[in-house]
Amino acid sequence: MTLHKEGRSIVALFLVVLLIINLLVYYFISPNSYLTYTLGVMSLLIFLFVVRFFRKPSRVLITDDNTIYAPADGTVMVIEKTNEDEYFKDKRIQVSIFMSVWNVHINWFPISGIIKYFKYHPGKFLVARLPKSSIENERTSVVLEDKNNRQILMRQIAGIIARRIICYAKKEKEVNQNSEIGFIRFGSRVDLFLPLDSKIHVKLGQKTTGTQTVVATF
Numbered sequence: 001m002t003l004h005k006e007g008r009s010i011v012a013l014f015l016v017v018l019l020i021i022n023l024l025v026y027y028f029i030s031p032n033s034y035l036t037y038t039l040g041v042m043s044l045l046i047f048l049f050v051v052r053f054f055r056k057p058s059r060v061l062i063t064d065d066n067t068i069y070a071p072a073d074g075t076v077m078v079i080e081k082t083n084e085d086e087y088f089k090d091k092r093i094q095v096s097i098f099m100s101v102w103n104v105h106i107n108w109f110p111i112s113g114i115i116k117y118f119k120y121h122p123g124k125f126l127v128a129r130l131p132k133s134s135i136e137n138e139r140t141s142v143v144l145e146d147k148n149n150r151q152i153l154m155r156q157i158a159g160i161i162a163r164r165i166i167c168y169a170k171k172e173k174e175v176n177q178n179s180e181i182g183f184i185r186f187g188s189r190v191d192l193f194l195p196l197d198s199k200i201h202v203k204l205g206q207k208t209t210g211t212q213t214v215v216a217t218f
């Protein structure tokens with residue numbers, strides 16, 4: 001496991017700030033006070049949490065033209081037919097994965113193909129589990145088209161704690177399945193909008209592992 005590039009500056013900042021606070025308390029209050037020890041332990045736990053949040057796991061990547069892999073680690077919270085009104089403007093199967101602060105927050109492309117559409121939407125920071133967060137929260141929408149002209153829409157959605165979505169997608173760019181699409185900081189969700197004839201392989205409440213769990217097949 002390594003540290004993701006999006007977290008290096010943040011981890012360094014936390015380290016410097018926590019060290020300064022602890023040194024100030026040590027020298028100006030008391031090196032042996034209860035406050036000094038408590039602050040030291042709390043600082044260590046905070047630092048370890050931040051490091052863990054920005055972890056980049058090492059995984060064996062598998063590719064398959066007919067398979068739609070999980071774009072994120074998390075829990076399946078929605079599987080339903082719904083109207084997708086932003087791009088397709090028709091009915092699709094929506095599969096949503098909720099990422100808690102304990103999950104890896106890297107996002108991956110679920111299929112290989114060409115990026116036919118990309119749009120960033122500013123918005124609110126509602127709890128990501130709420131259905132309306134899919135259309136009201138800050139988010140990015142990416143449409144991928146594979147070599148067989150099959151299209152899916154992937155949406156990165158910020159949550160109540162997540163305050164920044166990082167997306168590497170660019171229109172007309174060719175991407176590989178299970179390569180990184182981006183990163184969402186501190187709690188969020190990812191929606192997939194799939195063709196109606198897709199065969200779904202996950203269940204509500206199921207834990208997913210990005211790049212590894214088969215969400216659906218064309």
